[in-house]
Amino acid sequence: MSFLGGAKVDWGxxxxxxxxxxxxxxxxxxxxxxxxxxxxEARRVVASLVGTEEYAYDVTERxxxxxxxxxxxxxxxxxxxxxxxxxxxxxxxxxxTRALPFEVSLPAGAPPTFDSGVLRVRWRASAxxxxxxxxxxxxxxxxxxxxxxxELASVDPAALAERHQGAEEGKPYTMSVEPRPFxxxxxxxxxxxxxxxxxxxxxxxxxxxxxxxxxxGGLGLGxxxxxxxxxxxxxxxxxxxxxxxxxxxxxxxxxxxxxxxYGFSGxxxxxxxxxxxxxxxxxxxxxDVIVDRRMRRDGHFTRPVAIASR
Numbered sequence: 406m407s408f409l410g411g412a413k414v415d416w417g418x419x420x421x422x423x424x425x426x427x428x429x430x431x432x433x434x435x436x437x438x439x440x441x442x443x444x445x446e447a448r449r450v451v452a453s454l455v456g457t458e459e460y461a462y463d464v465t466e467r468x469x470x471x472x473x474x475x476x477x478x479x480x481x482x483x484x485x486x487x488x489x490x491x492x493x494x495x496x497x498x499x500x501x502t503r504a505l506p507f508e509v510s511l512p513a514g515a516p517p518t519f520d521s522g523v524l525r526v527r528w529r530a531s532a533x534x535x536x537x538x539x540x541x542x543x544x545x546x547x548x549x550x551x552x553x554x555x556e557l558a559s560v561d562p563a564a565l566a567e568r569h570q571g572a573e574e575g576k577p578y579t580m581s582v583e584p585r586p587f588x589x590x591x592x593x594x595x596x597x598x599x600x601x602x603x604x605x606x607x608x609x610x611x612x613x614x615x616x617x618x619x620x621x622g623g624l625g626l627g628x629x630x631x632x633x634x635x636x637x638x639x640x641x642x643x644x645x646x647x648x649x650x651x652x653x654x655x656x657x658x659x660x661x662x663x664x665x666x667y668g669f670s671g672x673x674x675x676x677x678x679x680x681x682x683x684x685x686x687x688x689x690x691x692x693d694v695i696v697d698r699r700m701r702r703d704g705h706f707t708r709p710v711a712i713a714s715r
Contacts (some may be wrong), residue, residue: 407685414534414542415440425530427454427551429556430513433548437491437532440502448535450492453511454548456485456516457528459525460685462641477644482685484526485515491532507532517552517714518677521616523646524686526550532697552679554586559682560711569708576600578706582692586711587612590675596658597667597694597706605655607697610669612651612710614678618643619685634641643686650674655694669694673712 420435427433437452459481467473491505495643509530517524528550533543546683561568565585571578593612651671658668669692681688690712696704 413441413443413445414572418521418544418546425546427511428551429511429515430507433512434508436504436506438502438504441497441499445497445536446498447495447497447629448537449490449494450505450534451493452507452532454487454530456526456528458482458484458685459522459527462618462620463644464641488599495692508521511550514558515550516681516683517679518550519681520677520678521646523618523644525615553715555712557586557711560680561709564709564711571707573704573706577578580692580706580708582710586713587673589673589678589712589714592672594670595692599667602665602697603667607686608655610653610655611693611695612673612690613647613693614688614690615647616686616688617645645709649672678712679714
């Protein structure tokens with residue numbers, strides 16, 4: 406894979422094994438290769454492994470005339486950085502190629518690659534040449550960091566329990582799921598033991614991902630105009646996004662002890678999602694069996710679940 410890193414250098418990044426992937430606690434090794442288009446003096450070449458958390462929040466602007474506008478904004482927080490000097494000062498001739506080996510490490514417990522509309526975790530391997538003037542030639546390579554079932558942390562124990570008990574309109578129910586945790590891109594199944602007969606034509610099942618961000622650190626700024634109108638910023642607020650990763654149907658299966666047992670099964674999409682906790686946000690998941698009760702509020706048989714990348 407080659408990249409154009411600047412006006413003077415063409416880049417190539419190669420990793421051992423051919424996969425741009427590193428598990429928490431693991432290492433990524435390979436070679437950074439560059440070819441100079443023109444001669445230049447390099448002060449040093451540095452490779453970096455960087456993880457960032459990107460999170461959204463809302464800020465509402467208000468005026469004294471009861472007018473307001475809400476803006477969605479993003480901030481980026483660096484979660485991890487490892488810098489490694491690959492080469493010191495050197496004169497590089499036009500057309501010269503250098504191949505520099507590297508090895509970077511990821512700490513155990515590092516958060517996985519994650520994507521949503523309000524919270525993201527990005528990992529990248531980068532290299533740059535310090536030339537001391539102008540724009541330093543550089544290259545960025547996205548890195549996938551998976552989350553295995555064994556590495557799940559900060560998860561509600563109920564999400565990993567075999568059976569979850571709840572009540573809907575005062576009637577108890579029990580929901581079981583396999584596997585625990587769910588795995589992105591893999592099949593799953595579950596059963597619902599309900600205390601009532603359900604009209605299956607009015608029921609859908611969803612696996613939902615609920616992502617929320619922190620809203621602390623308000624701005625609280627404002628100015629008073631000569632007209633007497635005050636324009637200011639309220640404290641910023643965290644935001645929440647709920648997304649159905651999967652939708653399916655409920656079917657009746659044989660039950661024991663006279664209970665009404667129903668089943669569901671499906672497969673999660675192979676997306677970079679997981680149940681995680683970050684400095685400025687978190688993601689949880691649940692199975693939601695939704696009953697359309699027409700003129701009444703919908704019924705919900707729910708249980709928490711955990712999701713790992715693999």
